[in-house]
Amino acid sequence: MSDTGQRLRAWRAENDVNQTDLATRLAAVVPECNATQTKVSCWETGRSVPTGLPRLAIRLVTGIPEGDWDPPEVRAARERAAQQAAAMVSTEAPDAA
Numbered sequence: 001m002s003d004t005g006q007r008l009r010a011w012r013a014e015n016d017v018n019q020t021d022l023a024t025r026l027a028a029v030v031p032e033c034n035a036t037q038t039k040v041s042c043w044e045t046g047r048s049v050p051t052g053l054p055r056l057a058i059r060l061v062t063g064i065p066e067g068d069w070d071p072p073e074v075r076a077a078r079e080r081a082a083q084q085a086a087a088m089v090s091t092e093a094p095d096a097a
Helices: 003-014 019-029 037-045 053-062 072-092
Strands: none
Touching (some): 003 037
């Protein structure tokens, strides 16, 4: 089970929501995500990873950020890119004087 899958399961437990109810909530928020109980189970166990609209729906319903589903190497690359962009912006910013 992935860390994010565990967080999704923990969110359900904390909010007393079963997999079918979560799928219904996800589909109500983003109908195009086509969430089902089977998909929620697969996400929680790590058999599959949500992409696109299901990630958006999960974030809106549970607060779990969309990027948290990415593998660690993708998250690390994203963080490095964000740091590099921030450094570039800070060195290019004009003086306020």
